[in-house]
Amino acid sequence: MSEEKETLEKIHRIAEQEFLEKGFTGASLRNIVKEAGVTTGAFYGYYRSKDELFEALVKPHADYIMNYFVKVQNEFSDLSKEDQIAKMSGYNLTFLNDMLEYSYSHLTGMKILLTAATGTKYENMIHEMVEIEIESTHNFMKVMGQMGYKAKPLNPYFEHIMVSGMFTSYFELIIHDVPYEQAKDCISEMSKFNSAGWAACMGMEWL
Amino acid sequence: MSEEKETLEKIHRIAEQEFLEKGFTGASLRNIVKEAGVTTGAFYGYYRSKDELFEALVKPHADYIMNYFVKVQNEFSDLSKEDQIAKMSGYNLTFLNDMLEYSYSHLTGMKILLTAATGTKYENMIHEMVEIEIESTHNFMKVMGQMGYKAKPLNPYFEHIMVSGMFTSYFELIIHDVPYEQAKDCISEMSKFNSAGWAACMGMEWL
Amino acid sequence: MSEEKETLEKIHRIAEQEFLEKGFTGASLRNIVKEAGVTTGAFYGYYRSKDELFEALVKPHADYIMNYFVKVQNEFSDLSKEDQIAKMSGYNLTFLNDMLEYSYSHLTGMKILLTAATGTKYENMIHEMVEIEIESTHNFMKVMGQMGYKAKPLNPYFEHIMVSGMFTSYFELIIHDVPYEQAKDCISEMSKFNSAGWAACMGMEWL
Amino acid sequence: MSEEKETLEKIHRIAEQEFLEKGFTGASLRNIVKEAGVTTGAFYGYYRSKDELFEALVKPHADYIMNYFVKVQNEFSDLSKEDQIAKMSGYNLTFLNDMLEYSYSHLTGMKILLTAATGTKYENMIHEMVEIEIESTHNFMKVMGQMGYKAKPLNPYFEHIMVSGMFTSYFELIIHDVPYEQAKDCISEMSKFNSAGWAACMGMEWL
DNA sequence: GATGAATGAGCCTTCATTCAT
DNA sequence: TATGAATGAAGGCTCATTCAT
Numbered sequence: 001m002s003e004e005k006e007t008l009e010k011i012h013r014i015a016e017q018e019f020l021e022k023g024f025t026g027a028s029l030r031n032i033v034k035e036a037g038v039t040t041g042a043f044y045g046y047y048r049s050k051d052e053l054f055e056a057l058v059k060p061h062a063d064y065i066m067n068y069f070v071k072v073q074n075e076f077s078d079l080s081k082e083d084q085i086a087k088m089s090g091y092n093l094t095f096l097n098d099m100l101e102y103s104y105s106h107l108t109g110m111k112i113l114l115t116a117a118t119g120t121k122y123e124n125m126i127h128e129m130v131e132i133e134i135e136s137t138h139n140f141m142k143v144m145g146q147m148g149y150k151a152k153p154l155n156p157y158f159e160h161i162m163v164s165g166m167f168t169s170y171f172e173l174i175i176h177d178v179p180y181e182q183a184k185d186c187i188s189e190m191s192k193f194n195s196a197g198w199a200a201c202m203g204m205e206w207l
Numbered sequence: 208m209s210e211e212k213e214t215l216e217k218i219h220r221i222a223e224q225e226f227l228e229k230g231f232t233g234a235s236l237r238n239i240v241k242e243a244g245v246t247t248g249a250f251y252g253y254y255r256s257k258d259e260l261f262e263a264l265v266k267p268h269a270d271y272i273m274n275y276f277v278k279v280q281n282e283f284s285d286l287s288k289e290d291q292i293a294k295m296s297g298y299n300l301t302f303l304n305d306m307l308e309y310s311y312s313h314l315t316g317m318k319i320l321l322t323a324a325t326g327t328k329y330e331n332m333i334h335e336m337v338e339i340e341i342e343s344t345h346n347f348m349k350v351m352g353q354m355g356y357k358a359k360p361l362n363p364y365f366e367h368i369m370v371s372g373m374f375t376s377y378f379e380l381i382i383h384d385v386p387y388e389q390a391k392d393c394i395s396e397m398s399k400f401n402s403a404g405w406a407a408c409m410g411m412e413w414l
Numbered sequence: 415m416s417e418e419k420e421t422l423e424k425i426h427r428i429a430e431q432e433f434l435e436k437g438f439t440g441a442s443l444r445n446i447v448k449e450a451g452v453t454t455g456a457f458y459g460y461y462r463s464k465d466e467l468f469e470a471l472v473k474p475h476a477d478y479i480m481n482y483f484v485k486v487q488n489e490f491s492d493l494s495k496e497d498q499i500a501k502m503s504g505y506n507l508t509f510l511n512d513m514l515e516y517s518y519s520h521l522t523g524m525k526i527l528l529t530a531a532t533g534t535k536y537e538n539m540i541h542e543m544v545e546i547e548i549e550s551t552h553n554f555m556k557v558m559g560q561m562g563y564k565a566k567p568l569n570p571y572f573e574h575i576m577v578s579g580m581f582t583s584y585f586e587l588i589i590h591d592v593p594y595e596q597a598k599d600c601i602s603e604m605s606k607f608n609s610a611g612w613a614a615c616m617g618m619e620w621l
Numbered sequence: 622m623s624e625e626k627e628t629l630e631k632i633h634r635i636a637e638q639e640f641l642e643k644g645f646t647g648a649s650l651r652n653i654v655k656e657a658g659v660t661t662g663a664f665y666g667y668y669r670s671k672d673e674l675f676e677a678l679v680k681p682h683a684d685y686i687m688n689y690f691v692k693v694q695n696e697f698s699d700l701s702k703e704d705q706i707a708k709m710s711g712y713n714l715t716f717l718n719d720m721l722e723y724s725y726s727h728l729t730g731m732k733i734l735l736t737a738a739t740g741t742k743y744e745n746m747i748h749e750m751v752e753i754e755i756e757s758t759h760n761f762m763k764v765m766g767q768m769g770y771k772a773k774p775l776n777p778y779f780e781h782i783m784v785s786g787m788f789t790s791y792f793e794l795i796i797h798d799v800p801y802e803q804a805k806d807c808i809s810e811m812s813k814f815n816s817a818g819w820a821a822c823m824g825m826e827w828l
Numbered sequence: 829g830a831t832g833a834a835t836g837a838g839c840c841t842t843c844a845t846t847c848a849t
Numbered sequence: 850t851a852t853g854a855a856t857g858a859a860g861g862c863t864c865a866t867t868c869a870t
Contacts (some may be wrong), residue, residue, distance in 0.1 A: 421833075452834075452835095453834065453835055453836060454835090454837065455834060455835055455837095456834050456835075459833060460833095461847095
């Protein structure tokens with residue numbers, strides 16, 4: 001039982017390096033098991049395929065991020081209109097900081113998810129997040145309108161590219177090993193930047 | 208002569224699809240030639256390798272973009288300090304619009320360059336552009352300082368992630384087939400957004 | 415374990431035939447594995463390349479021959495001048511007979527080394543031996559001179575071609591399956607032949 | 622007609638280099654025509670195959686050598702017994718010198734024949750010459766016996782390897798660009814060497 | 829649970845040769 | 850006679866996966 005755990009952990013550790021260096025498609029399973037000092041047979045006792053191994057390394061984090069992301073969105077949309085407007089910015093910051101903390105606590109897995117997923121079902125995760133984010137934003141805009149704030153409607157393409165850019169910016173922190181304290185600072189700067197940006201584009205004070 | 212052109216064009220057309228769908232590494236040369244209805248030998252009459260084929264589809268665009276990018280940066284830095292400050296925003300907009308026009312005139316090649324280059328020497332092009340852009344921005348900041356504008360110095364990590372995000376935003380236009388007129392609109396909005404954003408973060412009017 | 419040994423031995427046996435018949439370059443790995451009744455994958459479980467397979471069949475013998483050759487030369491040159499002159503012929507004969515015995519005990523490998531190595535790093539082994547032999551001979555000639563024997567100096571080209579010819583003669587024994595006893599007889603005749611030959615060309619008694 | 626000759630000569634010149642460098646099997650026809658600046662089609666207007674090209678470069682020399690070799694052997698065996706014994710050595714020297722002169726006048730072709738023929742029907746030419754030589758020698762030995770010279774009969778294997786060695790020695794002159802005058806000197810030394818050698822092995826004066 | 833040899837389809841590339849023009 | 854694009858078999862090699870032990 002201890003041995004089995006060691007085998008699996010050796011596989012995981014080596015697989016992480018291989019995926020990070022070469023991406024999912026470029027990674028060689030034979031290489032992984034060889035470097036891990038185990039046999040293919042041993043590997044296939046734990047996983048049924050290369051995909052499954054990748055998933056094991058990445059799914060918990062993908063799930064956590066997505067679930068947390070959706071949960072936050074839902075909690076926010078369950079707030080009263082007044083609260084939504086009052087707490088928007090704070091919510092956002094809290095969310096980004098929490099996700100950052102999670103990412104730094106699970107750095108390797110997150111990096112793999114963000115940089116090595118081409119060829120897997122996770123390759124579009126950020127895009128999915130972008131779309132959810134855009135939808136949420138639309139809901140919030142509606143609330144804003146109902147509360148009497150007037151905002152110039154945005155070009156949907158513009159929303160899309162900007163949100164993509166923001167997610168990219170954010171995840172660059174994780175990909176490039178920005179030290180944690182600096183990353184937190186970056187997040188608060190990003191928040192300022194984006195508030196000002198959106199306000200400028202919608203012709204209003206963002207909050 | 209007509210036939211030969213057809214063969215090459217068939218190869219190109221199919222290769223473009225294959226690269227777009229599967230990326231450089233994932234694309235199969237055998238598959239390309241089979242789908243194109245030619246033989247491997249025919250292919251190797253035109254190119255010496257899979258790399259060379261990829262390069263043929265992508266190099267002109269990579270070169271154009273990079274050269275134009277650098278040229279614009281140099282022209283700008285050759286301006287007088289006063290002119291730099293006066294024309295900054297305009298330069299930027301012109302550049303983005305020109306590059307957009309080029310990209311839309313060479314859409315498939317640009318998409319391949321932007322989405323399928325992992326495993327080739329073009330895989331880091333955007334990163335290189337980011338770094339050049341950051342350096343140029345630093346120079347511009349220095350000029351601003353010399354002209355009496357006071358700006359809060361930025362966290363270098365923050366610069367990096369934001370510039371990455373901006374390039375991502377911009378290239379999303381091309382990747383996602385945003386209609387040309389809308390794309391131009393997006394660029395002008397981006398410009399507003401970023402001006403406001405940088406100003407907010409540097410505690411000053413951007414220009 | 416028995417199976418695995420069989421696979422490798424089948425590969426070896428077939429590869430030996432293929433290399434002997436077609437030489438290293440002409441031999442087809444695909445053919446070897448097909449004839450051996452195994453798959454390419456099975457082969458690459460044992461060796462990393464065609465070169466490595468060839469080396470596995472040939473390196474032990476090349477090393478043995480070269481090491482023994484050099485060792486004998488060194489031992490001889492470590493003898494006193496008197497002993498060198500006294501034992502020259504005997505040394506030579508012993509060496510040739512020992513090498514013969516080794517070759518006949520490892521006949522297939524030696525034949526491959528001697529006839530199929532074009533295109534590998536072993537292709538020049540005989541040439542290397544020729545050059546070592548010539549150098550040793552020069553040293554011996556110097557000793558002879560110091561001991562008062564007068565010898566007409568030889569045309570270096572002549573030395574080279576004759577030594578090449580001798581090695582060729584010797585290795586023909588192995589290449590052409592001369593029966594062992596006859597081969598030993600040939601060696602002693604060769605010795606006589608060459609002694610008389612060198613003596614005739616150098617105007618002196620060889621020893 | 623002049624053009625045609627030029628095309629063919631370009632092909633020949635390049636092919637010679639390619640064959641010398643890589644041997645028949647290793648030489649690439651595509652490479653030859655490319656380097657020669659002609660097209661495959663043009664090549665196949667002159668020759669029907671790579672084999673035929675090789676043959677064109679080599680056959681005249683192979684034929685000349687073989688025919689002259691056989692002719693000399695026949696002329697010699699047509700001599701009276703007395704003359705055979707009287708002229709043996711001279712015949713041999715004349716033959717070797719003539720062949721040398723021919724080889725130096727057709728150096729490239731001869732080198733190709735001697736070093737690049739593996740994989741062609743010329744790969745065994747030297748062996749064939751060896752066998753003819755041995756047969757002739759046997760005939761001569763018979764004559765010698767009939768004339769009252771007593772000679773110890775030789776081990777046939779020994780004859781074979783020695784004759785192989787001699788031919789090797791001789792052809793090394795050509796392969797290694799030994800200067801002509803030196804080569805002639807080597808031949809006369811070889812002659813001395815071999816006379817003494819054979820005499821020593823047959824217990825008699827060779828002539 | 830673990831072994832690791834074996835599978836066999838697939839990879840990119842090179843070859844001598846053909847044939848419509 | 851000459852072109853050169855096209856052929857397609859063959860080359861060495863890697864891959865994720867299977868299975869008898």
